[in-house]
Every structure is written in structure tokens, then in C-alpha cells.
Amino acid sequence: xxxxxxxxxxxxxxxxxxxxxxxxxxxxxxxxxxxxxxxxxxxxxxxxxxxxxxxxxxxxxxxxxxxxxxxxxxxxxxxxxxxxxxxxxxxxxxxxxxxxxxxxxxxxxxxxx
Amino acid sequence: xxxxxxxxxxxxxxxxxxxxxxxxxxxxxxxxxxxxxxxxxxxxxxxxxxxxxxxxxxxxxxxxxxxxxxxxxxxxxxxxxxxxxxxxxxxxxxxxxxxxxxxxxxxxxxxxxx
Numbered sequence: 001x002x003x004x005x006x007x008x009x010x011x012x013x014x015x016x017x018x019x020x021x022x023x024x025x026x027x028x029x030x031x032x033x034x035x036x037x038x039x040x041x042x043x044x045x046x047x048x049x050x051x052x053x054x055x056x057x058x059x060x061x062x063x064x065x066x067x068x069x070x071x072x073x074x075x076x077x078x079x080x081x082x083x084x085x086x087x088x089x090x091x092x093x094x095x096x097x098x099x100x101x102x103x104x105x106x107x108x109x110x111x112x113x
Numbered sequence: 114x115x116x117x118x119x120x121x122x123x124x125x126x127x128x129x130x131x132x133x134x135x136x137x138x139x140x141x142x143x144x145x146x147x148x149x150x151x152x153x154x155x156x157x158x159x160x161x162x163x164x165x166x167x168x169x170x171x172x173x174x175x176x177x178x179x180x181x182x183x184x185x186x187x188x189x190x191x192x193x194x195x196x197x198x199x200x201x202x203x204x205x206x207x208x209x210x211x212x213x214x215x216x217x218x219x220x221x222x223x224x225x226x227x
Contacts, residue, residue: 096212
């Protein structure tokens with residue numbers, strides 16, 4: 001069975017500092033990896049995805065993520081955090097055999113001025 | 114283009130009742146999936162449909178059912194509601210049946226069971 005772990009329930013960072021939100025996964029076949037963000041009282045919005053190829057994926061709002069196959073990780077990063085980045089972030093994985101999309105438990109990012 | 118539309122936005126029911134939630138995907142999208150979001154369990158997959166066929170089903174009891182219509186609109190039904198069914202139910206759509214497609218989410222239906 002596939003699974004996703006987001007080890008930190010909350011990440012606190014000061015505005016202007018770099019941020020990292022961690023994600024590790026387990027899947028049988030080749031992984032398709034996603035990051036989504038959720039603002040209060042809203043659905044999820046797509047940030048970026050990894051399918052194949054370059055291990056560094058660039059996405060919306062200046063976010064990027066690095067795929068590491070040996071460590072089965074897909075950490076979300078941003079060089080300089082904004083207060084408006086404060087939200088709930090979800091990592092998700094799906095295998096290439098078409099099994100269901102599985103989400104991690106979510107990490108709340110708090111960016112303080 | 115209009116986004117994914119879920120109705121109603123809020124719903125209050127009592128235990129034992131049944132409820133039907135509706136989802137209209139983005140025009141042209143043929144795949145619809147449903148998720149349950151709760152503070153304790155996070156995001157749990159319910160169903161996935163493509164062209165009226167159920168492709169995947171999550172680990173939920175038979176009280177949870179869904180369907181997709183020929184116009185790609187989808188409904189999910191929960192019968193004999195329990196207190197634990199209180200949650201935000203999210204619908205998402207994507208253009209085709211590719212497993213690596215990004216999902217477009219609606220704002221959800223907040224269901225409260227009293």
C-alpha cells in the first residue's frame with residue numbers, strides 16, 4: 001500500500017527566510033508526486049508535481065521541490081518566505097499503475113513578519 | 114472557465130438521515146474524484162470516476178456511494194449518517210484519465226451531523 005508522511009504538523013519561519021516542508025513517501029511502482037496548498041475555508045490548489053526527469057521541480061508562487069529517489073523524499077522549498085505563504089500544505093503520491101491518490105496529513109506553515 | 118462547483122456549501126443533518134452532495138467539474142473535464150477531510154484523519158480518498166465508470170474506491174463503508182453522469186457531473190450519497198461523518202467533502206476534477214494529471218478542487222461541502 002502506498003503512503004505519505006509529513007513529519008511536521010507545523011513549520012514556523014520568519015518572513016524572508018528560506019522554508020522547507022518535508023515529505024517522504026512509499027509506493028510500489030514509479031511515483032507521481034504532488035504538492036497542494038489549502039487556504040482557510042477553501043479547497044486545495046495545485047503547486048507543483050514530479051513525473052519524471054529533472055529532480056528539481058519548479059512550481060507556482062516561487063515554490064520548488066526536490067525529488068530524491070534514494071531517500072524517497074519530495075521536500076517543498078522556497079528561498080524567501082512571505083507572510084501570505086501561511087497555509088496548510090499537502091504532499092500526495094500516486095503510482096503509475098493508477099492506484100488512488102494518497103495524501104499526507106498536512107503541514108501548517110506559519111510565516112511571521 | 115468556471116471552476117469546480119460543489120453544492121451545497123454547508124449542510125446540517127441528524128444521525129440516521131441520508132445526504133446527497135453534488136459536484137460540477139470544470140467544463141471539458143471527464144475525471145472526478147471525492148475526498149473526505151477531517152482534522153483527525155486528514156484527507157481520505159473516497160471515489161474516482163472517469164466517463165461514468167468508477168476507477169478507484171477508497172476504504173469507506175458501503176453507506177458511502179457515488180456516481181457520475183454523462184455530462185461528467187458527479188454526486189455522492191451517504192446513507193444512515195453517523196456523527197463521525199461530519200467533515201469537509203471535497204470534489205476534484207481533471208481533464209482526462211492520466212494518473213499524473215493535476216487536480217482542480219472545489220471549495221467543498223461542510224457536512225455537520227448532529
